[in-house]
Amino acid sequence: MRAIITGGSGFVAQHLGKHLSDCGDDILLTQRTDDSNCPFPTLHWDITEPMDTAVKRAVEQFKPDTIFHLAAISTRNICGFAEPSEAAMAVNVQGTQHVIDLCKSLSTKPLLLFSSSVYIYGSRRCAIENVNENNSPAPDNGYGISKLLAEELLRTNDSHLQWVIARSFQHSGPGQSGSLLVPDWISKLQHQPNNITVGNLDTWIDISDVRDVVRAYRLIAQPRFNHQTFNVGSGRATRSGEIMEILQSLIGIRCDIEELQPGTHYLPIADISHITKQTNWKPTISITQMLQDCLE
Numbered sequence: 001m002r003a004i005i006t007g008g009s010g011f012v013a014q015h016l017g018k019h020l021s022d023c024g025d026d027i028l029l030t031q032r033t034d035d036s037n038c039p040f041p042t043l044h045w046d047i048t049e050p051m052d053t054a055v056k057r058a059v060e061q062f063k064p065d066t067i068f069h070l071a072a073i074s075t076r077n078i079c080g081f082a083e084p085s086e087a088a089m090a091v092n093v094q095g096t097q098h099v100i101d102l103c104k105s106l107s108t109k110p111l112l113l114f115s116s117s118v119y120i121y122g123s124r125r126c127a128i129e130n131v132n133e134n135n136s137p138a139p140d141n142g143y144g145i146s147k148l149l150a151e152e153l154l155r156t157n158d159s160h161l162q163w164v165i166a167r168s169f170q171h172s173g174p175g176q177s178g179s180l181l182v183p184d185w186i187s188k189l190q191h192q193p194n195n196i197t198v199g200n201l202d203t204w205i206d207i208s209d210v211r212d213v214v215r216a217y218r219l220i221a222q223p224r225f226n227h228q229t230f231n232v233g234s235g236r237a238t239r240s241g242e243i244m245e246i247l248q249s250l251i252g253i254r255c256d257i258e259e260l261q262p263g264t265h266y267l268p269i270a271d272i273s274h275i276t277k278q279t280n281w282k283p284t285i286s287i288t289q290m291l292q293d294c295l296e
Helices: 011-022 053-062 086-105 142-155 181-191 210-220 240-251 273-279 287-295
Strands: 002-006 026-031 042-044 066-069 111-117 162-168 170-172 196-198 203-205 207-209 228-232 257-259
Touching (some): 002 011, 002 053, 011 026, 026 053, 042 053, 066 086, 086 111, 142 162, 162 210, 170 181, 170 210, 181 196, 181 240, 181 287, 203 240, 207 210, 207 287, 210 228, 210 273, 228 273, 240 287
Parallel strands (some): 002 026, 002 066, 066 111, 162 228, 196 257
16 A cells, blocks of 8 residues: 555554554655654645645655545634634645545545544434444534535545545544543643542543554555445443543552533444444454553
8 A cells, every 4th residue: 555644743643654554555644744753754734725736746756545634623622612613624624625636636546535533423422322324414513513524525526536434433542642531631640640620430432542443444445445434433332430440540549530520421332333344343452451551
């Protein structure tokens, strides 16, 4: 495989780059900002703008057969709460159009794998519920809406565009940082164990290890899956409080924790029967192993 990965400085892209490299694939990453520490070949491209002539020439010379489009913004306060923000529209929607335009302009006519999201299905359920790819989209925040709009760009393009959609459910793993659940909780347990507040300990989510996720991406980025959509998740419901309990056990501490938004909440859980049937893919890394690796 000769693959380009957009959003190359991101957490998932770095893991995907390593996985593809380990598989013997040739890879090229695009990044919004220059990063001299990146271990892979890179090109500078802000996807809110069309690719300029010089960079496009380098892409044409690379001759990709696959483009993994991971570049996006996902933080809720940046993406918008009820509707997509201007930034979400520029990056997640217009940026996807620019990647589509690039694919259609190249002589190699690469397959485009688009990294979509669980939030296509919304963020609220009344109980634990597995959703499959045929469930009607019902996004209820700016991020989910922007991802659905990007999916629709793929579906409404002409038949000359090859694409596969990966609807990724929550995932974490080594190297993840920022305000997301696992790195945020690890930081609090390590640096302020006597004063820990969290949003909620009784939210049921589908969470996977990023290394399983990128393995799924490579398996479904195949022409035989052209115009198909796949859920990529663990297929099981995990209570957020269980993650906190495992982390405390691994670190060897026990803390009093204040919930800022107590109550029981349910996010959609992935029905992964489609990807399992088509590729034999299944997640292999346990939550405990993932959290241990994050700590290390």
